Amino acid sequence: MKKYCMMAIALMMSVAMHAQRENWKVADKGPSIDNYFIPATSEAVCPDNEGFIRRWTLLEPIDKPNRGNTVFTDSYIKQHLGMEYFKGQFSLLPKDGQKVKVGKQKLQWHKMDSKLYNVKLFRFATGLDKKYYGIVFLATTVIECDEDIDGVRLSVGSNSASLWWLNGEETLMLSGDRRMVADDGMSKRITLKKGMNVLRGAVINGPGMSDFCVRFIDENGNPVKNIRIR
Known part of the structure; x- marks a missing residue:
């Protein structure tokens, strides 16, 4: 009898410990979004010391199930990131x-400043308790220039594939299953116009982490920093 009582107690303790672990897993959603982002203010900001743009208006993730990152070919990216979702x-x-409606989803825009040079989309999603695999992120920022800046290149690193538009023109595509590496892809030479320039991006993620970094590089290979970000 004593043996059976000990077995019953051990079983109860095992169940209790399992429940505690499960509760911990539910409660543990990773680091807080505050570790990676702060709300943007109404004042314009400059790029960081290396020229990276940290202020973005990000849309909560759009559902886009896929078989994996290997399907992110040029044609796939143009079709699924170049489409109008709303x-x-x-x-x-x-x-x-x-707020906007995408299919059955009601999604909200969040204007935020990234604490890091690379914008942690995965942490943006988990921090808002949103889906973080099989999704598309949309990002927008506004760049102000005091004069035309000719001969610059848009320089992007993204995880995973991404597509970028400057002032309504498709400017750069990074296709394939890739990790985020600074300056991984560069556009042809373009002009940042005097006044307001609108930069839009779409980043797709299958399984795994997701982030991006963006800056402009001048004719001499130096980061462009004489701009303001709204």
């Missing part, structure tokens, strides 16, 4: 807190 996606400037 009316006005490529013409309207999103505002912080604004």
